[in-house]
Amino acid sequence: PWARYQIAPNGSARHHGITAVSRIPGHMELWWIGPNASVEGAYWYEGNPWARYQIALNDSAALNGGITAVSRIQGSMELWWVGPNESVEGAYWYDGHPWARYQLAPANSASAVGGITAVSRIPGHMEVWWVSRNESVEGAYWYEGSPWARYQIAPNGSGYRGSDLTAVSRIPGHMELWWTGTDNSVQGAYWYEGSAWARYRLAPAGASSGDGIASVSRIPGSMEVWWLTGRQSIEDGYWYE
Known part of the structure; x- marks a missing residue:
């Protein structure tokens, strides 16, 4: 036990x-x-x-x-x-x-009062994301031999100020990020090598309390996300290739 x-x-x-x-x-x-x-x-x-x-x-x-x-x-x-x-x-x-x-x-x-999360998708890389005081979703990346660079995933008003964030990299050429929106929806964004970041909504307005979110990728072709709701339940979203 x-x-x-x-x-x-x-x-x-x-x-x-x-x-x-x-x-x-x-x-x-x-x-x-x-x-x-x-x-x-x-x-x-x-x-x-x-x-x-x-x-x-x-x-x-x-x-x-x-x-x-x-x-x-x-x-x-x-x-x-x-x-x-x-x-x-x-x-x-x-x-x-x-x-x-x-x-x-x-x-x-x-x-x-917001969260921060990070991944390393290959040995020479790190990426970090957080919610700003203006409720945008911000990112920074590092590649070996180059300085840190910053960018924005989602504009002002896109992320609940107290939101946790979670991220996975299921394959070396991929990253995926989730957070709570200002309407308590569950928001996501994904990146594939050679393409720009793209955003989507995983769960509708009111689905999340904003107090906790977690994710894993257990195999290269799968991702799973869990979040706390305002009803004090735990909800789940999963993806298979």
């Missing part, structure tokens, strides 16, 4: 914002927003107990903002969160080096 344990004691975390990755089979790493708006981390290596550390000091994060991470290669991890001034902040780790921080988007770029 499942077994439970505690990583950090009472008072260690805010009620919103947690993410994790596994970069090699014998490893797991976890991050969350602390009660004083710090960014906290914990890591586990096979044969050793969990250990905790701090990525960013107090007042480094929006207390109710999102946090997300990817591991694009075995020797690297990358983390992003919403800053206290509605910036998008990043931190990266390479095997043998300490964590380093940078800013992905300046102040007033992101909603302080």
